[in-house]
Amino acid sequence: MEIETKNIETTFHSIGSSSDWIVMVVYFIVIMLFGSYFGKYNRSTKDFFFGGRRFAWWLIAFSIVATGIGSHSFVKYSAKGFEYGFSSTMTYINDWFFLPFFLFGWLPIIIYTKIRSIPEYFEKRFSPSARFLATILLVFYMIGYIGIGFLTLGKAIVPMLPENFSVLGYQFDVTLMGVIIFISIITGIYITLGGQTAVIFTDLLQGGVLLFAGFLLFFLGISYLGGFENFWNLLPVTWKLPLADLTKPPDFNFIGIFWQDGVAGSIGFLFMNMGLIMRFMATKSVDEGRKAATFNILFMLPLSAIVVGNAGWIGKALSISNPELVPPSTSPDQIFVVVANIVAIPGVFGFVMAALTAALMSTVDTLINATAAIYINDIHRPIVTFFEKGKEEGKGKDKKELAAARWSSVVITALGVIAVLAFKNFPTVYEAHGFFHSTLTPPLVIAIFLGIFWKKFTPSAVISTFIGGVAFMIIGLHDPNLITPFAQGIEMNTEHPYSYIRALYNLFVCGAVAVIITYTTSMQQNLVVKIKSKINDKEIIYSLVSVSVVVFVLVVFNVGLVYIQLIGVLVLSFVVAVITKYFVKYDAVAQTEGLTVWSLVKAKEGFKGSKVNEEEGEIIKVTWKIKDGDDDIANFSQNDMRKMKANVGDLIYLCDARKILGGLKSVHTVYGEPHNEDGVVLINNEHLLNGVFIKGKLLTAEKEM
Amino acid sequence: MTSITHTWLPFLYLYGVGGIFFLIGLIIIRKSKAVDMKKKRHRFWFGVLIFGFFYFVVLHAIITLIALYW
Numbered sequence: 001m002e003i004e005t006k007n008i009e010t011t012f013h014s015i016g017s018s019s020d021w022i023v024m025v026v027y028f029i030v031i032m033l034f035g036s037y038f039g040k041y042n043r044s045t046k047d048f049f050f051g052g053r054r055f056a057w058w059l060i061a062f063s064i065v066a067t068g069i070g071s072h073s074f075v076k077y078s079a080k081g082f083e084y085g086f087s088s089t090m091t092y093i094n095d096w097f098f099l100p101f102f103l104f105g106w107l108p109i110i111i112y113t114k115i116r117s118i119p120e121y122f123e124k125r126f127s128p129s130a131r132f133l134a135t136i137l138l139v140f141y142m143i144g145y146i147g148i149g150f151l152t153l154g155k156a157i158v159p160m161l162p163e164n165f166s167v168l169g170y171q172f173d174v175t176l177m178g179v180i181i182f183i184s185i186i187t188g189i190y191i192t193l194g195g196q197t198a199v200i201f202t203d204l205l206q207g208g209v210l211l212f213a214g215f216l217l218f219f220l221g222i223s224y225l226g227g228f229e230n231f232w233n234l235l236p237v238t239w240k241l242p243l244a245d246l247t248k249p250p251d252f253n254f255i256g257i258f259w260q261d262g263v264a265g266s267i268g269f270l271f272m273n274m275g276l277i278m279r280f281m282a283t284k285s286v287d288e289g290r291k292a293a294t295f296n297i298l299f300m301l302p303l304s305a306i307v308v309g310n311a312g313w314i315g316k317a318l319s320i321s322n323p324e325l326v327p328p329s330t331s332p333d334q335i336f337v338v339v340a341n342i343v344a345i346p347g348v349f350g351f352v353m354a355a356l357t358a359a360l361m362s363t364v365d366t367l368i369n370a371t372a373a374i375y376i377n378d379i380h381r382p383i384v385t386f387f388e389k390g391k392e393e394g395k396g397k398d399k400k401e402l403a404a405a406r407w408s409s410v411v412i413t414a415l416g417v418i419a420v421l422a423f424k425n426f427p428t429v430y431e432a433h434g435f436f437h438s439t440l441t442p443p444l445v446i447a448i449f450l451g452i453f454w455k456k457f458t459p460s461a462v463i464s465t466f467i468g469g470v471a472f473m474i475i476g477l478h479d480p481n482l483i484t485p486f487a488q489g490i491e492m493n494t495e496h497p498y499s500y501i502r503a504l505y506n507l508f509v510c511g512a513v514a515v516i517i518t519y520t521t522s523m524q525q526n527l528v529v530k531i532k533s534k535i536n537d538k539e540i541i542y543s544l545v546s547v548s549v550v551v552f553v554l555v556v557f558n559v560g561l562v563y564i565q566l567i568g569v570l571v572l573s574f575v576v577a578v579i580t581k582y583f584v585k586y587d588a589v590a591q592t593e594g595l596t597v598w599s600l601v602k603a604k605e606g607f608k609g610s611k612v613n614e615e616e617g618e619i620i621k622v623t624w625k626i627k628d629g630d631d632d633i634a635n636f637s638q639n640d641m642r643k644m645k646a647n648v649g650d651l652i653y654l655c656d657a658r659k660i661l662g663g664l665k666s667v668h669t670v671y672g673e674p675h676n677e678d679g680v681v682l683i684n685n686e687h688l689l690n691g692v693f694i695k696g697k698l699l700t701a702e703k704e705m
Numbered sequence: 706m707t708s709i710t711h712t713w714l715p716f717l718y719l720y721g722v723g724g725i726f727f728l729i730g731l732i733i734i735r736k737s738k739a740v741d742m743k744k745k746r747h748r749f750w751f752g753v754l755i756f757g758f759f760y761f762v763v764l765h766a767i768i769t770l771i772a773l774y775w
Contacts, residue, residue, distance in 0.1 A: 240771070245711040298760065
């Protein structure tokens with residue numbers, strides 16, 4: 001093991017042995033083969049991205065573990081655990097506050113409206129221009145997230161590598177970016193081949209491995225320290241507290257992290273993380289989605305908090321009991337690898353490292369798949385529709401889209417690598433991620449949240465939030481003193497000012513723009529009427545567009561005094577609202593029905609296509625037989641339909657009766673006219689291919705609505 | 706002596722401010738009838754939401770007490 005001290009931080013190289021590397025390589029090959037196997041379940045883009053809306057809650061809940069742990073990462077929480085103790089867990093135990101909004105607001109809306117991406121919701125609820133801006137912001141968010149994932153992966157692997165190595169006489173330096181590029185190629189392969197079903201099943205496997213590896217490390221660490229009592233007594237009281245100090249230090253304080261993670265982060269994670277949302281969309285029903293989300297937050301997240309942070313706690317105890325072994329100056333982002341290497345024997349260390357890197361890959365592959373979904377739905381499809389109106393429909397089109405989805409995954413992976421450059425200069429991954437959340441989530445968080453829960457929220461208000469809100473945020477980036485009134489006593493770190501509490505400022509400015517513009521709708525309407533009554537109305541509007549662009553550019557390049565910029569952006573927000581009002585046709589009734597929490601019954605009826613049958617019937621077991629024809633209809637006997645309390649036209653979920661499969665072999669269809677053979681369902685060839693049913697195996701039949 | 710700014714003030718802030726968001730959420734889903742209390746399943750989920758809030762309150766309180774006095 002090589003130890004190097006740069007400035008005040010101690011960094012490590014060449015940690016681990018050849019047996020560790022063998023274990024890691026074998027693990028990665030197994031995971032890649034496992035993921036690629038599930039590529040056969042992708043018959044369309046719907047399967048590639050959403051896994052065909054078929055899975056049981058437990059499968060999704062466990063597959064979310066790998067995504068959640070990966071995205072928050074062993075590296076960054078071990079770092080904060082090492083620096084500040086058990087309060088590293090607080091971001092895992094503050095997600096409950098927004099669950100009512102999610103379980104009974106966003107989750108049923110995304111499933112019942114059959115949207116394929118968040119921007120698509122913006123088009124239905126507001127306008128195509130709102131969708132366009134949401135796409136831009138969301139793609140930035142997702143690619144930034146991928147960048148953070150790659151950065152963490154690189155930081156985890158680098159300590160295991162030598163400083164340089166030679167091949168055929170040529171010497172190569174091991175650099176962070178070099179390692180990241182190599183990892184991104186491996187990640188890209190199986191996401192491109194596998195799709196969402198591959199992601200769900202590899203994450204299911206990895207979720208279990210991660211929990212095991214994390215607790216194994218904790219157990220080994222405690223044993224190394226001579227038992228739990230020794231470990232507990234070594235830590236100072238402040239290290240044992242579950243929450244950070246209210247306002248200090250600037251790089252880890254409770255209030256800042258509450259607003260950045262507990263509010264912006266939690267809403268961002270539940271409402272706009274397409275990766276997570278696609279998992280919920282892959283559940284067989286809304287109720288299964290609720291179970292998956294609740295189980296995850298109540299039980300899996302607190303366990304995950306221990307799994308990801310304990311290496312830091314053990315590291316802290318070791319740095320007190322044996323400072324020569326673990327210097328207190330150890331680079332926090334390397335503490336996980338350092339501790340794992342000390343407490344685990346060769347081979348086991350390789351296994352722990354494989355679990356860590358696999359976790360991060362889970363997050364990254366989920367995000368790549370989700371970003372590809374946004375690309376296909378919100379960029380590729382609208383462009384193709386525009387240029388090739390009605391040229392190609394059906395399966396040929398879907399095949400092309402599937403190919404485009406795979407290629408876009410490759411491009412997104414590359415962009416994720418480039419995004420690392422924006423974050424690699426932060427002292428720790430935790431702060432990079434905190435800054436990222438504080439800065440990129442607020443406009444979308446406000447827009448989605450008000451869109452779902454406030455019927456009055458208009459297209460003008462949402463577009464002004466995106467443009468005016470972002471402009472206010474940019475002014476806050478240029479002049480952090482604006483954030484001071486929101487800081488509640490948190491000191492400003494001049495190098496990375498208000499990494500966390502800027503989330504509150506950003507949420508406030510975006511929320512203020514949204515509310516002000518909504519409540520001035522009648523003023524905008526009057527102005528638009530006046531403009532439209534002029535002969536030169538087009539010139540007036542295009543002049544306003546030009547002025548808006550100029551003001552926005554001046555703000556981006558920080559031209560002019562701050563208070564002039566603030567007034568300029570306030571005016572800009574109103575002008576953008578007027579321009580939107582001029583161009584966008586908005587039906588406040590049609591575009592809120594079924595799209596806000598206030599009309600979920602309509603959303604459900606829209607999903608079914610007719611009145612919902614809420615009667616609770618039995619779930620029955622049946623054998624299947626193939627019938628001719630390709631209508632999306634399954635036929636049961638009259639008696640079986642009575643048991644299920646189903647009528648012709650109701651929706652049904654058919655699934656292989658083996659519960660262990662978690663809904664992998666299943667299909668959704670519609671009840672057709674009944675026959676007389678009890679215990680038998682007639683399905684067509686398309687159902688068989690989509691459900692991948694096996695001859696002789698029983699199916700369960702469950703009426704959906 | 707550990708400062709209250711590191712012990713109970715963050716706890717009160719978390720469940721005070723977070724609790725306001727949570728309460729607003731409960732009110733909205735009830736008023737909008739997204740939760741229909743006539744349905745058994747919805748009553749169950751409403752109970753789960755309230756249980757979850759106090760589950761985390763108790764969890765944090767216990768860990769804080771253990772840290773301070775054990």
